[in-house]
Amino acid sequence: MSNILNIENLNKSFDGVSPVKDVSFAVGKLDIVLISGENGAGKTTLFNLITGLEKPTQGKITFNENNIADKSALQISRLGIIRLYQQPRLFKNLLVWENLVSAAHQNKGNSFVNLIFKHKAAKQEDENLKQKAIDLLTKFGLQDLSNQTAGELSYGQQKLISFCMIAMNGTQLALLDEPFAGLNPQTIERFSKMILQMNSEGITFLIIEHNTNKALEICKRHIEMKDGKIFNLKQQVA
Amino acid sequence: MNYILHILVMLEIYILLALSANQKVGLSGLLSLAQAVFYGVGAYASAIVITKFGFSYWLALPVAISACVITALVFSFIAGKVRELYFSLATLALQIIFFSVCYNWIPVTNGSYGISGISNPEIFGMKINTPLSFALFGGVVVSLVIGFYVWFLKTPISRLIQATRDDQIAVLSLGKNPNYYKRVSIILSAIIAGVAGSIYATYTTYIDPSSFTLDESILILSIVLIGGAGRIIGPITGAVIYILLPEVLKFLQMPDGIAANMRMILFGLLLVLIVRFKPKGIFGKFMIQ
Amino acid sequence: MHLILDIATQILLNSIVSGLLLSLVAIGFTYIFRTTRVFHLAHGGIYVAGAFACWWTLTNTNNWFIAIAFAIAVVAILIYLIEKAVYLPLNKKQSNQSISLIASMGLYVVIVNILALLFGNENKTIENSISGSYEIGNIILTKVQMIQTVIGIVATATFIIYLKLSKSNLTLQAISDNATISKVFGINTNNERMKVFIAGSVLACIAAILKTLEVGIDPQAGMSITLTAAVVAILVSRMNVLMVIAFSIALTILQNSVEWFLDAQWKDGITFLLLLLVILFRTEGIISYNLRKDRV
Numbered sequence: 001m002s003n004i005l006n007i008e009n010l011n012k013s014f015d016g017v018s019p020v021k022d023v024s025f026a027v028g029k030l031d032i033v034l035i036s037g038e039n040g041a042g043k044t045t046l047f048n049l050i051t052g053l054e055k056p057t058q059g060k061i062t063f064n065e066n067n068i069a070d071k072s073a074l075q076i077s078r079l080g081i082i083r084l085y086q087q088p089r090l091f092k093n094l095l096v097w098e099n100l101v102s103a104a105h106q107n108k109g110n111s112f113v114n115l116i117f118k119h120k121a122a123k124q125e126d127e128n129l130k131q132k133a134i135d136l137l138t139k140f141g142l143q144d145l146s147n148q149t150a151g152e153l154s155y156g157q158q159k160l161i162s163f164c165m166i167a168m169n170g171t172q173l174a175l176l177d178e179p180f181a182g183l184n185p186q187t188i189e190r191f192s193k194m195i196l197q198m199n200s201e202g203i204t205f206l207i208i209e210h211n212t213n214k215a216l217e218i219c220k221r222h223i224e225m226k227d228g229k230i231f232n233l234k235q236q237v238a
Numbered sequence: 239m240n241y242i243l244h245i246l247v248m249l250e251i252y253i254l255l256a257l258s259a260n261q262k263v264g265l266s267g268l269l270s271l272a273q274a275v276f277y278g279v280g281a282y283a284s285a286i287v288i289t290k291f292g293f294s295y296w297l298a299l300p301v302a303i304s305a306c307v308i309t310a311l312v313f314s315f316i317a318g319k320v321r322e323l324y325f326s327l328a329t330l331a332l333q334i335i336f337f338s339v340c341y342n343w344i345p346v347t348n349g350s351y352g353i354s355g356i357s358n359p360e361i362f363g364m365k366i367n368t369p370l371s372f373a374l375f376g377g378v379v380v381s382l383v384i385g386f387y388v389w390f391l392k393t394p395i396s397r398l399i400q401a402t403r404d405d406q407i408a409v410l411s412l413g414k415n416p417n418y419y420k421r422v423s424i425i426l427s428a429i430i431a432g433v434a435g436s437i438y439a440t441y442t443t444y445i446d447p448s449s450f451t452l453d454e455s456i457l458i459l460s461i462v463l464i465g466g467a468g469r470i471i472g473p474i475t476g477a478v479i480y481i482l483l484p485e486v487l488k489f490l491q492m493p494d495g496i497a498a499n500m501r502m503i504l505f506g507l508l509l510v511l512i513v514r515f516k517p518k519g520i521f522g523k524f525m526i527q
Numbered sequence: 528m529h530l531i532l533d534i535a536t537q538i539l540l541n542s543i544v545s546g547l548l549l550s551l552v553a554i555g556f557t558y559i560f561r562t563t564r565v566f567h568l569a570h571g572g573i574y575v576a577g578a579f580a581c582w583w584t585l586t587n588t589n590n591w592f593i594a595i596a597f598a599i600a601v602v603a604i605l606i607y608l609i610e611k612a613v614y615l616p617l618n619k620k621q622s623n624q625s626i627s628l629i630a631s632m633g634l635y636v637v638i639v640n641i642l643a644l645l646f647g648n649e650n651k652t653i654e655n656s657i658s659g660s661y662e663i664g665n666i667i668l669t670k671v672q673m674i675q676t677v678i679g680i681v682a683t684a685t686f687i688i689y690l691k692l693s694k695s696n697l698t699l700q701a702i703s704d705n706a707t708i709s710k711v712f713g714i715n716t717n718n719e720r721m722k723v724f725i726a727g728s729v730l731a732c733i734a735a736i737l738k739t740l741e742v743g744i745d746p747q748a749g750m751s752i753t754l755t756a757a758v759v760a761i762l763v764s765r766m767n768v769l770m771v772i773a774f775s776i777a778l779t780i781l782q783n784s785v786e787w788f789l790d791a792q793w794k795d796g797i798t799f800l801l802l803l804l805v806i807l808f809r810t811e812g813i814i815s816y817n818l819r820k821d822r823v
Contacts, residue, residue: 013282051411077413089408091401093468093524102401109394110414112422126394169412234277238503269625276736320806323624324568327761328806329800334754338796420782452750456632499644506636513630514613 004029004204010059012045019045021228032205034215037225044209047175050081080172088158092151096161099150100133103165140194156187165213176207180214193219196226243369248375249481254434256461256473264524265469267403272329272510275336276428277448279305279433285353285445295359295440304433307425314421333452338378340447352446356439372441387470399423460509466522475521542783544672545645546776547679551734553756553775554768555727556656561703561766562723564624568631571749577602577732578744579642582651599733606728610721642746652743675737687768743815749813758802
């Protein structure tokens with residue numbers, strides 16, 4: 001099993017500050033890796049570097065054997081790395097199913113040209129995607145939310161739906177930034193099951209979490225960070 | 239009767255302007271203080287090719303639309319580079335630069351003297367040169383645009399345009415390019431406003447820079463914010479309020495001179511009240527956040 | 528050669544004087560913008576309201592003291608009401624800057640149209656305005672310009688002294704950086720906001736009166752000078768009175784040079800082209816590397 005993500009000697013420094021110092025680790029396909037550490041340990045910067053929102057000062061990041069350290073955020077998300085933010089990011093004025101369909105990797109109707117010249121195919125694809133969205137929501141027991149405006153959902157629901165958007169996209173690698181933050185235990189359970197489900201369907205996960213107990217129930221590996229460095233690389237029995 | 243038809247034509251033009259602003263402000267969330275620029279580009283482009291090159295209206299229209307598309311590309315370049323308030327300020331700058339160009343580039347625009355003698359359109363040999371025929375012509379155009387939107391608002395691309403408004407970083411994270419959706423939106427907005435401009439030019443047969451000022455842009459923006467952004471009914475309501483307000487004031491026996499100022503006072507007050515108490519506007523689906 | 532030097536010097540002199548007037552408006556706008564984050568286009572409305580209040584009182588009483596006092600009172604009350612009724616509530620709702628910009632536009636439209644209703648749209652001048660000039664070599668300095676310069680300097684000096692004495696500069700800077708934390712440290716942000724609004728409005732009122740002395744006033748006159756002041760505010764990007772004055776004068780020199788050597792009306796276009804370029808090259812893009820943890 002080759003590694004989906006390879007980080008080598010990653011370093012980010014500026015103005016005398018080094019949020020990430022010489023970090024190296026690998027993520028295997030279908031891994032679920034927990035990254036934990038105190039605030040300021042460099043976890044979010046690490047995510048920013050992987051997803052292209054920040055550029056590394058030094059080091060290599062390879063995704064499926066491709067170097068992505070110098071690629072733009074848009075290119076990286078298109079290659080198959082998607083990030084879930086701490087504060088749920090969804091399209092507040094759209095309905096939940098519209099949110100999911102918008103998250104889909106491909107949709108002819110997203111392009112104006114296709115819309116005009118291939119409109120029959122576009123319409124069909126859109127309808128298929130809507131069905132797929134509803135099926136996905138049903139799979140996770142969230143179908144009742146499908147016609148609600150996303151902005152009206154509770155915080156917990158928004159987090160679950162934004163995860164569903166990642167599931168809908170069917171990306172290869174998902175970076176979850178503190179997914180359990182602010183959720184009650186039942187919702188955390190539910191979320192955990194959703195992560196495991198999507199993992200069995202082919203998504204690799206990198207998870208930042210402070211709630212290490214809960215996270216370790218689903219994570220196969222554990223990386224601890226401190227002051228920008230990797231403090232402890234644990235292989236945990238899955 | 240002719241007077242009512244004249245009001246109707248102006249209403250149709252302002253409905254088009256409001257819908258164009260709705261595209262950019264409502265659907266894309268790009269607060270533009272320069273809608274009058276597209277309006278003006280459409281009007282001037284049409285006026286120039288009709289009077290200087292003898293084009294017919296139907297040849298002038300594609301020229302006007304092309305000019306608007308080029309202008310739109312400038313705007314979308316800027317939209318891709320700056321955000322929120324600074325985007326609005328950039329549009330403000332473009333509006334003033336545009337007015338400056340209209341006013342001073344005398345060889346092309348005739349400056350403050352304006353361009354006159356813009357001929358009316360002709361269709362199947364019949365001239366559209368009466369208030370009635372213009373009202374019908376305008377009505378057809380408005381119907382087409384509204385029909386377009388009824389379809390467009392259900393398409394995936396319009397969803398993504400709105401998604402870009404709601405959270406462009408999320409759009410980026412999901413592998414889609416927010417700048418593309420802003421660009422499509424701005425181009426659509428520009429085309430509709432440009433068409434409104436061309437209709438205005440051939441209707442009044444005379445245009446000058448004073449119709450395409452910052453005040454006009456602020457007015458168009460207010461129309462869509464008061465009526466409400468997002469749904470189709472919002473901009474139409476805003477346009478109706480703007481056009482009918484002076485008529486209501488005249489009905490209340492207000493003298494003409496006062497009515498003009500009174501209309502703007504009420505309109506400005508309405509804008510402040512809406513922003514303060516009902517940010518979605520009267521019928522809007524979307525609040526400027 | 529001599530002629531060009533004379534013309535250049537004259538332009539320079541004129542620019543310094545009108546640049547000083549501009550800076551009165553720009554200081555207010557800059558401090559208001561940086562402290563409250565409101566892009567206060569209604570400043571232009573305040574400007575003309577003050578000028579008309581002064582003009583009307585002067586025409587009816589012929590007493591400068593009463594006229595000026597009344598104008599300042601009108602302006603202070605007006606901005607007080609605006610802040611309390613519009614800007615502060617919007618700020619409490621955590622509205623973004625675009626919303627207060629729109630509200631400000633609405634207020635401007637209301638103020639200017641009420642003035643047009645009351646006084647008409649034509650330019651109003653002050654009768655028996657001060658005429659006459661001094662000549663220094665080939666350069667002319669009108670008496671009005673003299674008064675504008677003196678009062679302009681006095682007004683800005685007063686403002687600077689006020690800032691120093693009340694230690695407001697530090698307070699305002701704190702609010703500008705982070706209003707929430709300022710409150711935690713005991714700064715009464717509501718009070719400071721109001722003080723800044725009133726101070727800025729008074730400065731604008733003085734500038735308006737000085738301008739009216741020279742060329743008269745009409746309801747539309749506020750927008751142009753406010754927009755130019757806004758350009759200065761964005762160019763300067765910090766709350767520093769001397770920098771605002773310097774940039775105001777520099778911008779006025781640019782405008783007047785364009786007016787003289789190119790064509791009168793292009794000066795607006797050039798000013799805003801400058802603004803556009805500054806916006807494009809100075810502000811951050813959408814993937815702002817200002818990504819702080821609470822934003823992402």
